[in-house]
Amino acid sequence: MDDVKYAGKVTSNDWIYETRRGEPEYWRKRMLSLCREIIFLSMIDSPNVVKMEEVIKTKSNYYTVLDFCNGGSLQNFLNLHGRFPERFAIKCLQQIISGCSALYEVNVMHRDLKLDNILINFPQQDLLAEADLRTIDLDTEPFVVKIADLGYARELTTKVEGRATSFKGSPLMMAPEQLSTYWGRGSGYSHKIDVWAIGVIFYQMLTGMFMFCVDSQTKRKDAMSELYKKIKKGTWSWPTDITISLNTFDFLNKTMQHDPLLRPTWTEMRQHPIFKDTEASMLNRIRLDIVFDQEPEDGLLFKDRQIFVNTKDPALYSRLYQ
Ligand SMILES: Nc1ncnc2c1ncn2[C@@H]1O[C@H](COP(=O)(O)OP(=O)(O)OP(=O)(O)O)[C@@H](O)[C@H]1O
Numbered sequence: 599m600d601d602v603k604y605a606g607k608v609t610s611n612d613w614i615y616e617t618r619r620g621e622p623e624y625w626r627k628r629m630l631s632l633c634r635e636i637i638f639l640s641m642i643d644s645p646n647v648v649k650m651e652e653v654i655k656t657k658s659n660y661y662t663v664l665d666f667c668n669g670g671s672l673q674n675f676l677n678l679h680g681r682f683p684e685r686f687a688i689k690c691l692q693q694i695i696s697g698c699s700a701l702y703e704v705n706v707m708h709r710d711l712k713l714d715n716i717l718i719n720f721p722q723q724d725l726l727a728e729a730d731l732r733t734i735d736l737d738t739e740p741f742v743v744k745i746a747d748l749g750y751a752r753e754l755t756t757k758v759e760g761r762a763t764s765f766k767g768s769p770l771m772m773a774p775e776q777l778s779t780y781w782g783r784g785s786g787y788s789h790k791i792d793v794w795a796i797g798v799i800f801y802q803m804l805t806g807m808f809m810f811c812v813d814s815q816t817k818r819k820d821a822m823s824e825l826y827k828k829i830k831k832g833t834w835s836w837p838t839d840i841t842i843s844l845n846t847f848d849f850l851n852k853t854m855q856h857d858p859l860l861r862p863t864w865t866e867m868r869q870h871p872i873f874k875d876t877e878a879s880m881l882n883r884i885r886l887d888i889v890f891d892q893e894p895e896d897g898l899l900f901k902d903r904q905i906f907v908n909t910k911d912p913a914l915y916s917r918l919y920q
């Protein structure tokens with residue numbers, strides 16, 4: 599036996615057949631979610647999507663056997679390590695996009711992209727305790743990032759036109775068109791909701807904070823409505839104590855477009871300059887002290903013009919001060 603380690607994801611019959619109103623319909627949905635995850639994982643072969651080895655059924659459980667990621671979820675790693683240096687966050691981002699592209703190749707959208715559902719593995723390490731994860735050297739340690747938890751994933755009927763209407767996933771990560779379905783105003787959404795979530799994830803890796811959030815004291819219904827307003831308006835701000843490269847700023851701007859059609863494609867994202875010439879681009883940094891307010895009808899506005907810009911990039915400079 600080699601020393602490859604596996605993780606067993608357990609889905610219990612108790613969970614599938616939990617007693618609720620409208621039971622058969624409810625059970626069918628849970629069963630379908632398990633089936634979808636198994637089928638999608640078996641269709642995808644990418645270093646950046648968790649690999650499924652086999653599925654074992656016992657009397658009371660289904661075990662989905664996955665390759666083990668010794669760093670756990672990126673959320674767990676972020677909590678232990680603190681916000682990621684930009685260079686490391688970009689490397690993670692590149693692998694997340696590569697995993698999502700593999701999903702898209704087989705016409706699947708994830709619908710629940712968040713740091714809890716993205717795993718990290720350090721192949722040159724064995725088991726890692728929390729203390730190891732806190733101190734791991736992000737500049738030198740090799741790592742692989744893998745997309746996991748395809749429980750909410752959904753097939754697109756065609757790559758371009760496939761749309762879904764149901765409300766699935768985590769509100770904090772949701773694109774405006776996805777949240778609209780919660781209020782019954784939406785006309786559906788496409789895989790571009792995953793592109794939006796990638797922007798939110800990238801922001802979170804860089805700052806350690808959620809891009810859109812509401813006070814935790816707010817009641818659930820009010821919180822949803824407040825969050826919806828924020829996301830719909832597209833207002834996000836950047837912490838003044840964190841410098842950012844121009845490419846990172848540009849990438850965030852492009853992925854957080856209100857109109858899904860204006861968000862980049864997977865190919866465009868893969869080709870973004872953020873992934874090229876990292877050494878040079880890292881030197882060209884800016885310190886932002888502004889709120890980005892992307893009203894759909896007005897385009898990008900810079901509300902507060904007290905901006906600290908330390909950049910040689912004339913294009914960005916002129917955009918900020920136009
Ligand atoms: N292959 C793996 N290697 C290491 N840890 C894993 C693996 N798969 C899952 N985990 C851990 O288990 C957590 C839950 O996994 P996953 O998201 O796939 O299940 P879930 O049933 O959707 O649970 P949740 O409702 O918490 O999202 C992950 O956030 C991660 O910490």
Ligand SMILES: [Mg+2]
Nearest residue numbers: 714715746747
């Ligand atoms: Mg999960």
